[in-house]
Structures are given as C-alpha cells and as structure tokens.
Amino acid sequence: MSVDQEKTSPRRQARGERRIAQLLEAAANVFCTTGYTASSTNAIAREAGVSPGTLYQFFPNKEAIAIELGDRLIHQMRETTGEALAAVDPSTPLEEAIGTLVDRFTAFSCQHPVFFALMHGPDIPGRLTEEHDALHAHLLGQVEALIAAFLPGAPAADVTRTAHLCLGLYKAGLELVLSHEGSERDAYVRELKNVLIRYLEPLLTEYRATADLTTTRTP
Amino acid sequence: MSVDQEKTSPRRQARGERRIAQLLEAAANVFCTTGYTASSTNAIAREAGVSPGTLYQFFPNKEAIAIELGDRLIHQMRETTGEALAAVDPSTPLEEAIGTLVDRFTAFSCQHPVFFALMHGPDIPGRLTEEHDALHAHLLGQVEALIAAFLPGAPAADVTRTAHLCLGLYKAGLELVLSHEGSERDAYVRELKNVLIRYLEPLLTEYRATADLTTTRTP
DNA sequence: GCGAAACGCGAGCGATCTCTCGTGTTTGCC
DNA sequence: GGCAAACACGAGAGATCGCTCGCGTTTCGC
Numbered sequence: 305m306s307v308d309q310e311k312t313s314p315r316r317q318a319r320g321e322r323r324i325a326q327l328l329e330a331a332a333n334v335f336c337t338t339g340y341t342a343s344s345t346n347a348i349a350r351e352a353g354v355s356p357g358t359l360y361q362f363f364p365n366k367e368a369i370a371i372e373l374g375d376r377l378i379h380q381m382r383e384t385t386g387e388a389l390a391a392v393d394p395s396t397p398l399e400e401a402i403g404t405l406v407d408r409f410t411a412f413s414c415q416h417p418v419f420f421a422l423m424h425g426p427d428i429p430g431r432l433t434e435e436h437d438a439l440h441a442h443l444l445g446q447v448e449a450l451i452a453a454f455l456p457g458a459p460a461a462d463v464t465r466t467a468h469l470c471l472g473l474y475k476a477g478l479e480l481v482l483s484h485e486g487s488e489r490d491a492y493v494r495e496l497k498n499v500l501i502r503y504l505e506p507l508l509t510e511y512r513a514t515a516d517l518t519t520t521r522t523p
Numbered sequence: 524m525s526v527d528q529e530k531t532s533p534r535r536q537a538r539g540e541r542r543i544a545q546l547l548e549a550a551a552n553v554f555c556t557t558g559y560t561a562s563s564t565n566a567i568a569r570e571a572g573v574s575p576g577t578l579y580q581f582f583p584n585k586e587a588i589a590i591e592l593g594d595r596l597i598h599q600m601r602e603t604t605g606e607a608l609a610a611v612d613p614s615t616p617l618e619e620a621i622g623t624l625v626d627r628f629t630a631f632s633c634q635h636p637v638f639f640a641l642m643h644g645p646d647i648p649g650r651l652t653e654e655h656d657a658l659h660a661h662l663l664g665q666v667e668a669l670i671a672a673f674l675p676g677a678p679a680a681d682v683t684r685t686a687h688l689c690l691g692l693y694k695a696g697l698e699l700v701l702s703h704e705g706s707e708r709d710a711y712v713r714e715l716k717n718v719l720i721r722y723l724e725p726l727l728t729e730y731r732a733t734a735d736l737t738t739t740r741t742p
Numbered sequence: 743g744c745g746a747a748a749c750g751c752g753a754g755c756g757a758t759c760t761c762t763c764g765t766g767t768t769t770g771c772c
Numbered sequence: 773g774g775c776a777a778a779c780a781c782g783a784g785a786g787a788t789c790g791c792t793c794g795c796g797t798t799t800c801g802c
Contacts, residue, residue: 536798536799536800537799538798538799563788563789563790564789564790564791565788565789565790575790575791575792576791576792576793578791579790579791579792583791584790584791585789585790585791
C-alpha cells in the first residue's frame with residue numbers, strides 16, 4: 305500500500321512536485337479566463353514559465369491536466385460540503401441552517417473561481433463530466449437526506465425534486481454572487497438565502513399542519 | 524430603402540434561401556450537441572449534406588453562422604417575451620401573472636433548445652455575446668418595470684437586484700425543466716412557479732403593509 | 743436559347759494545436 | 773566525484789480546422 309502511491313509514475317523529486325503545483329495553478333488561471341477547449345497547452349506552459357516539453361514530463365496530455373485539477377477541487381468540495389451538511393441539526397430553525405450552508409458553500413466557490421468555470425462549461429473532457437456528475441449526485445443525496453430529515457414521511461419523488469431545485473437555485477444565486485463584489489455581493493448572498501428559505505418554509509409548515517392533523521386524529 | 528436588403532450581398536435565388544435555412548438548421552443541431560467552438564464548419568456542411576465550399580458561398584466565416592442563427596433566435600425571443608410581459612396586468616394576482624409568464628417563456632425555450640446552448644456557453648463569439656447581453660439587459664429592464672409596477676416606490680437598487688434574481692432563478696429552473704420530460708417536466712414547471720411566487724409574494728405584502736402604514740399616518 | 747450570375751463541388755493551403763524526441767542540465771545516492 | 777534518473781528545453785512532426793480557389797452546373801432574364 306505504501307509503495308508507488310501513483311500508478312506506474314516515475315519517482316518524483318521535490319522539484320517535480322513543485323512544478324506540478326505550479327502547472328496546475330497556471331492551468332487554473334488559463335482555464336478560468338479562456339475555458340478548457342480554447343486553452344492551449346503551450347499557453348499553460350507559458351503561463352507557468354516552462355517549456356511545452358516540461359509540461360508533458362508531468363502530464364500525458366491536455367485532458368490529464370484538467371482531470372488532476374478537477375480531482376483536487378472536487379475532493380476539497382466534497383470535504384467542505386460534507387462537513388457543512390453533516391453539521392446541520394434538523395431541530396434548528398430552517399433560516400439558521402440555510403444561512404450557514406449558503407455561507408460555507410459560497411465561501412468555497414469565491415476562493416476557487418476555476419471550479420465553477422471548469423465544471424459548468426459545455427466543453428469539458430468526458431472523465432471530468434463523470435466525476436462532476438458523481439459529485440452532483442453525492443451532493444444531491446446529502447441534500448435529499450437533509451430535506452427528508454426536516455420533512456420525514458414526504459414522498460421520495462418530491463424530496464428528489466426539491467433537492468434538485470435547491471441545488472439549481474443555489475447555482476443560479478452563486479453565479480450572481482460571483483459576478484458582484486463588496487456590499488452588493490453580500491446583498492445577493494442575503495437574497496439567495498431568502499429565496500431558499502421562502503421556497504422551503506411553506507413545505508415545512510404544510511408538513512407540520514398535516515402532522516398535527518394526524519396526531520389529533522390518532523390519539 | 525427597398526434596394527439591397529442586406530449589405531453588399533449577391534442577389535439571392537430561392538434555392539439560396541433554402542440552402543441558408545438548411546445550413547442554419549444543420550448548424551443548430553451541431554452547435555446543440557457539440558457546442559460552438561468544438562463544432563467544425565466541415566461538420567456543419569456534412570450535416571447539411573453540402574460541401575464546405577457551398578457553406579462559404581453563403582457565410583463569410585464560422586462566426587457569421589452563429590451570428591445569423593443567434594440573431595434570428597434573439598429576434599423571436601424578443602417578440603415572445605415582449606408580448607408576454609406587456610400583457611401582464613399589475614392588478615392581477617401575482618400567482619396568475621407568474622404562471623402565464625413562466626408558461627410562455629418555457630414554451631419558447633422547449634421549442635428552441637439551441638438557444639439555451641448557444642447563449643450560455645462560455646465559448647460563443649464576441650458579437651453574439653454582445654447581442655445576448657443586450658437581450659438580457661432589455662429583458663432585465665422589462666422585468667424591472669414590471670416589478671416596479673407591482674411595488675411602486677421601492678428603491679431602484681432593490682428592484683434591479685430582484686429582477687436579476689428572477690431571471691437567474693428562471694434560468695436555473697429552465698435548465699431543470701429542459702432536462703426532464705412528460706409529467707416530471709410539468710412538475711418542475713410548477714415548482715419553478717412556486718419558487719418565484721414565494722420569493723416575490725413577501726415583498727408584495729411587505730410593501731402593502733408599509734403603504735397602509737403610510738396612509739394611516741397621513742390622513 | 744443564350745449569356746450572365748448564382749450555385750455547388752472538393753482538393754488543398756496556411757495556420758494552429760497537441761504531443762514527441764533528441765539533447766543538455768540538475769539532483770539524489772554511493 | 774561519479775553515475776543514473778529525474779528534470780528541462782524547444783524545434784518540429786502529425787493532425788485538424790477554417791477557409792480558398794478553380795472549375796463545372798443550374799437558374800434567371802431577355
């Protein structure tokens with residue numbers, strides 16, 4: 305298990321690891337401004353201050369650069385969202401739960417703008433699409449579980465649809481948040497929270513009404 | 524005014540007009556599945572069943588194909604949205620107004636899936652970006668006017684932000700609507716309406732409360 | 743029916759992009 | 773110090789794409 309941490313890769317020196325990090329950072333910048341397809345490997349190498357040959361010393365092809373970059377971002381995203389979602393207590397008010405979730409999620413996206421650019425472009429390589437779909441499915445499952453915790457007994461199809469809506473609405477809000485700065489950005493974060501709260505609140509009160517009805521009916 | 528309806532274009536025969544329509548339809552298909560940048564002009568010509576040379580008989584370059592296609596779609600979109608938004612009466616219930624607007628907008632997008640693909644890709648040509656931005660600004664202005672009609676006296680910055688949110692939320696919902704079919708699609712349309720209604724309703728009641736307060740204060 | 747112009751073809755030019763290769767340099771280990 | 777391996781270079785091979793050009797075909801006005 306400890307031998308060869310990567311599949312059939314040459315033994316890396318510290319210098320190589322630094323180059324890889326340097327190349328990935330350059331790739332993030334280039335992808336962010338140009339998009340995946342339109343970005344050339346020569347441009348990435350130039351941005352990193354190395355020759356095209358050096359780039360291919362560490363990555364077999366262009367797709368592998370995006371894959372590695374995406375893998376690292378997805379891994380960080382999974383950790384961030386996992387921690388944030390697991391920390392939610394269904395007995396707390398909905399407003400508070402959504403507030404902290406949106407704050408943590410937006411903080412991550414603001415720190416890694418390339419994540420949004422890479423994952424939502426129409427021209428990303430197939431492998432990354434699969435991994436992003438997996439992340440999205442994972443996230444969807446967690447949100448579904450959370451919604452089910454707030455609304456126990458709701459039909460599965462409705463829970464799934466609501467979870468899809470929540471993620472979609474968050475993405476739309478995030479786009480607006482990322483395209484503004486300073487106090488205006490904060491205002492959009494506030495509005496995004498309002499959207500989610502107002503969309504979900506009625507479901508909660510509706511559920512409680514029917515639950516009360518059931519308990520009074522069966523004493 | 525009646526002479527040369529296009530700038531310095533050769534006199535078109537009926538056959539040429541048919542070829543143009545045929546090429547634009549082929550381009551719509553190819554753009555829809557491959558995206559703009561990744562689509563090759565040879566692929567478009569092949570899809571249309573003509574030679575690359577024939578394609579360049581009618582379009583000076585690849586960008587012009589996307590421009591012409593985008594222009595026609597944007598024109599149709601402007602007409603559709605213009606009619607729909609102008610027909611809204613601020614005295615009707617919010618629920619009804621949003622219901623008809625969402626229905627009309629989604630109907631258009633379902634009929635022209637390439638519109639969504641062309642306008643929201645990160646790799647579209649500059650000219651189209653400008654026109655899409657113009658369309659978006661136009662749409663934003665109309666939505667702002669509508670919101671201002673429902674909420675007279677609200678601060679301009681808030682109205683603008685709310686309009687941005689509405690368009691963004693609609694876009695997010697549309698994506699979910701387009702990715703489903705049949706009854707599930709209908710369910711997402713219903714939920715999209717709910718999102719918008721629940722987001723906007725509190726603004727309305729809040730405004731009315733302050734308006735009542737003002738009127739009682741100044742008899 | 744005849745001439746001009748619009749239409750149609752497809753090989754291929756030039757530019758660009760990904761990726762390779764031969765060679766030279768630096769690093770880790772004895 | 774010396775050797776093997778990792779690192780670095782950059783010219784260019786090979787492939788693709790946008791677009792052109794020369795020539796043959798169809799259509800229109802007269």
